[in-house]
Amino acid sequence: MLRKCLVHLKGWIVLYISLGFAIQFLSSLGIVVFQEILDRAVEGTSLGEISGFIVSYGVLLGLVVVLNYVDEYPSAHLSNSITERLKILALSKISKIDYLAYQEMGTGQMIKVIENGAAAGNSIIYSFFLKTLHELLPTIIFSLIFISFYDMRIMLVIAAGYVVIFLITNVLLKVLYRIKSTILQEQEAMSRYSIRGFMELVVFRTNRKYEQEIRKISDTARNIIHKSAQLQMIHESFFAIFELFITVIKVIVLIYGVRNVVSGQASLGVMVALFMFIDKIYTPIAIFNVLFVNYRLNKVTYQRFEQFINAPEDRNLEAGTAITELRGAFEFRDVSFGYGEVPVLRQLSFSIAPGTSVALVGLSGSGKSTIIKLMAGLLKKSGGQLLLDGMELDQVCLNSYYEHISYLSQDSPIFDDSIRGNMVFEQSLPDEELYAVLDKVHLKEKVLQLPEKLDTLVGEKGLKLSGGERQRLAFARAILQKRNVVILDEPVSALDNITEKSIMETVFREFQHKTVIIIAHRLNFIKEVDKILVMENGCLAGEGDFESLMEQCAPFRALWNNGRGIVE
Numbered sequence: 406m407l408r409k410c411l412v413h414l415k416g417w418i419v420l421y422i423s424l425g426f427a428i429q430f431l432s433s434l435g436i437v438v439f440q441e442i443l444d445r446a447v448e449g450t451s452l453g454e455i456s457g458f459i460v461s462y463g464v465l466l467g468l469v470v471v472l473n474y475v476d477e478y479p480s481a482h483l484s485n486s487i488t489e490r491l492k493i494l495a496l497s498k499i500s501k502i503d504y505l506a507y508q509e510m511g512t513g514q515m516i517k518v519i520e521n522g523a524a525a526g527n528s529i530i531y532s533f534f535l536k537t538l539h540e541l542l543p544t545i546i547f548s549l550i551f552i553s554f555y556d557m558r559i560m561l562v563i564a565a566g567y568v569v570i571f572l573i574t575n576v577l578l579k580v581l582y583r584i585k586s587t588i589l590q591e592q593e594a595m596s597r598y599s600i601r602g603f604m605e606l607v608v609f610r611t612n613r614k615y616e617q618e619i620r621k622i623s624d625t626a627r628n629i630i631h632k633s634a635q636l637q638m639i640h641e642s643f644f645a646i647f648e649l650f651i652t653v654i655k656v657i658v659l660i661y662g663v664r665n666v667v668s669g670q671a672s673l674g675v676m677v678a679l680f681m682f683i684d685k686i687y688t689p690i691a692i693f694n695v696l697f698v699n700y701r702l703n704k705v706t707y708q709r710f711e712q713f714i715n716a717p718e719d720r721n722l723e724a725g726t727a728i729t730e731l732r733g734a735f736e737f738r739d740v741s742f743g744y745g746e747v748p749v750l751r752q753l754s755f756s757i758a759p760g761t762s763v764a765l766v767g768l769s770g771s772g773k774s775t776i777i778k779l780m781a782g783l784l785k786k787s788g789g790q791l792l793l794d795g796m797e798l799d800q801v802c803l804n805s806y807y808e809h810i811s812y813l814s815q816d817s818p819i820f821d822d823s824i825r826g827n828m829v830f831e832q833s834l835p836d837e838e839l840y841a842v843l844d845k846v847h848l849k850e851k852v853l854q855l856p857e858k859l860d861t862l863v864g865e866k867g868l869k870l871s872g873g874e875r876q877r878l879a880f881a882r883a884i885l886q887k888r889n890v891v892i893l894d895e896p897v898s899a900l901d902n903i904t905e906k907s908i909m910e911t912v913f914r915e916f917q918h919k920t921v922i923i924i925a926h927r928l929n930f931i932k933e934v935d936k937i938l939v940m941e942n943g944c945l946a947g948e949g950d951f952e953s954l955m956e957q958c959a960p961f962r963a964l965w966n967n968g969r970g971i972v973e
């Protein structure tokens with residue numbers, strides 16, 4: 406995944422790293438020119454004779470400043486692009502993910518994984534790899550090369566210093582890593598509690614759960630603060646040890662340098678240049694150590710994002726036979742389905758003729774929504790045959806199928822957009838046409854009263870509308886879509902009896918000669934449908950019209966009579 410991201414940004418990456426090398430080369434060259442100026446001045450050379458060096462020094466420093474400024478653009482571009490690119494990849498994954506895998510993850514958890522993962526991916530590529538290649542590596546390379554020109558032995562002492570630093574930091578890294586892992590875990594727990602609290606206002610408020618949740622979050626926050634302070638102290642101890650170490654190296658070089666300057670083996674300029682290079686060469690190591698700890702921790706976070714990105718995809722969303730026309734005939738032949746190991750539908754067989762209306766009834770948990778999700782291609786059967794116009798649904802390209810169906814799901818058919826957006830998505834239709842349909846679902850007056858009318862935003866999951874208004878708005882969309890197959894999962898559960906009657910009359914009128922499949926708990930309109938399928942514990946307990954079922958199907962009779970308050 407990160408590789409994909411890198412390939413996408415390769416031009417910017419090459420530019421960024423090249424600029425890093427150029428900046429470090431020029432700034433190292435600046436030190437050498439400075440050394441030349443100093444040595445010539447000590448030797449008594451006139452200002453006129455060294456003016457060429459002084460100009461070169463000024464130009465070099467100026468170039469470094471300009472390049473550092475230019476460098477900001479690819480730097481900002483890359484740091485922002487990586488996070489955004491990973492988020493786009495995540496959304497594109499959701500568009501194809503297997504529905505069951507999506508359900509198992511849960512939205513709250515998924516948002517956290519994507520947010521943290523995209524940030525971690527950005528840190529891995531930008532803050533670790535790119536920063537190392539752009540800044541740290543060229544600084545070390547050029548400093549070592551230039552030092553070796555002055556004195557090979559000093560370069561060797563510095564290289565030995567690297568080994569000592571590596572050993573010390575490795576010990577510290579282990580401690581840091583342990584503490585940071587616990588902080589990460591605590592942060593994840595805190596984020597889980599907060600998301601839960603943000604999302605479940607009604608449940609938590611009415612169950613008086615917030616007090617307990619806030620207490621739990623406060624305890625976790627206290628732990629995070631304590632551990633973070635500990636971490637900071639260890640970080641700082643690393644820098645203190647590091648500074649001490651550099652001081653020792655500097656003293657060694659000073660003694661060595663003074664001896665050489667006194668004996669005439671080295672110049673003052675060379676000594677100053679060496680000191681400048683020592684500072685330059687060790688700073689990247691200190692930075693690298695910090696970056697490396699973060700890299701290791703980010704890798705753990707990123708692995709979770711990768712698991713999400715590698716989740717199974719819907720196998721026939723894009724593949725399979727494309728449908729150009731849909732009659733709307735369904736046939737279940739011994740279809741079985743289970744969630745994991747738990748069987749839900751057992752060898753189910755029934756058929757739905759094109760252009761007819763069918764109601765799925767049965768007790769809660771009997772498998773009605775599961776059947777509908779199988780028909781919508783969201784779930785995949787584990788056995789038997791599910792035929793659509795005589796074709797196995799598993800072989801059909803679902804994206805082409807979706808162009809011919811309207812599906813109103815039970816959970817929330819309304820999304821965070823305007824009334825208009827919810828009716829037509831991106832399509833542009835005249836307002837009169839939209840109001841005519843809103844009139845059919847008894848929403849016209851309501852919409853006209855809203856401040857922004859059709860452009861009023863309905864909030865996340867349509868929360869600014871009542872449950873019944875949401876259902877009616879969803880109906881308006883289905884009416885406008887004019888599809889041959891209409892699948893409705895509990896479309897009137899939130900409506901009062903009077904509105905329900907009127908809306909169902911509209912449904913039967915608007916969707917006449919279309920295949921209409923409705924799940925219903927309330928059976929008020931049940932006599933209007935062509936066929937009723939009665940579900941009981943994942944099996945078909947009966948099928949037929951109202952009269953025949955009342956005669957022959959005891960479970961249906963029980964549903965009907967209980968609905969009217971009559972116990973059999």
Ligand SMILES: Nc1ncnc2c1ncn2[C@@H]1O[C@H](COP(=O)(O)OP(=O)(O)OP(=O)(O)O)[C@@H](O)[C@H]1O
Nearest residue numbers: 508744747749767768769770771772773774775776
């Ligand atoms: N994602 C899931 N994972 C595991 N089990 C599930 C899942 N979704 C549904 N089930 C189980 O499958 C069974 C059938 O559920 P389904 O939603 O199809 O019933 P239903 O008849 O539509 O119920 P209701 O009328 O209450 O909506 C139930 O026992 C339910 O607990």
